[in-house]
Amino acid sequence: MDYQTILATICAEVQPLLSQGKVATYIPQLAKVSPRHFGMAVYCLDGQTFSVGDADQKFSLQSVTKLFALALAFSREGDTIWSRVGREPSGSPFNSLVQLEYERGKPRNPFINAGALVITDILSSRFVQSDIAILQFVRMIADQPNIDFDATVAQSERETAHRNYAIAHLMKDFGNLHNPVKTVIDSYCRQCSITMSCAELAKAGSFLAQHGTVPWSGAQILGASSSKRLNALMLTCGTYDAAGDFAYRVGLPAKSGVGGGILALVPGELAVAVWSPGLDATGNSLAGTYALERFTTLTARSIF
Ligand code: GLN
Secondary structure (H helix, E strand, C coil): CCCHHHHHHHHHHHHHHHHHCCCCCCCCHHHCCCCCCCCCECCCCCCCCEECCCCCCCCHHHHHHHHHHHHHHHHHHHHHHHHCCCCCCCCCCCCCHHHHHHHHCCCCCCEEEEHHHHEEEEEEEEHHHHHHHHHHHHHHHHHHCCEEECCHHHHHHHHHHHHHHHHHHHHHHHHCCCHHHHHHHHHHHHCCCCEEEEHHHHHHHHHCCCCCCCCCCCCCCCCCCHHHHHHHHHHHHHCCHHHHHHHHHHHCCEEECCCEEEEEEECCEEEEEEECCCEECCEEEEHHHHHHHHHHHHHHCCCC
């Protein structure tokens, strides 16, 4: 498959879309990024890599880190995590409080903010510093020791984290947060601020395309069954309340973030990461979603 030509085609096709998305502004530091960026990278399980555009430029991972936090928690705690967080699509925005009240503080899934805060809480009970544990995990699976937090983004998010505080306090009231709210929010804001490039992100996600095993090192992060389950959650919940439309258009397990990044997997073949900071109304990268839609069309590589 001539992935390089396909990426170049997609990069040309998305140019008119780069002015249509809106960068996230509720975290002031993210509002400073130009919506005109576009990068895309493919990491094949045989080690071949392909990239186009701004694929080597670092961006704020934001909710994409929810995937890595979950993988770490699932690898350590196994199925016990499901007593604290569900596995159903939310059908609500990623930062919604609505369902939490009548579902007695148990978030719908680990990929909305409420669920990620519970996962952060689980990791905070296990590690002295859960944000560092997540960072080290990401460095290891990306094979890139210089991946780091962006302290300015983390601070910007902490200062405006009113909704996340509200979610955390509500869950605390229901007994589904075991550590202090501030500890969990601080760790969560730091994990969201991790910056990576598309090329690094595709490599970091590749273990989930290879049944839980890191392709280049052979290290087993998750068993094949657990990896399959995370892929299922990505498909059903990884792009918030747009997951149905995303599955319809793209047809791959994926996780997005409001920094404009999306990581998607073709199980058994490759991981593909795309970044374009302009978002659609659901908080997913507008050009990034279109790029992945074109990718699965041009390569005939959806899971369906
Ligand atoms: N840090 C962001 C928040 O908590 C992450 C949201 C996202 O990427 N969807 O609001």
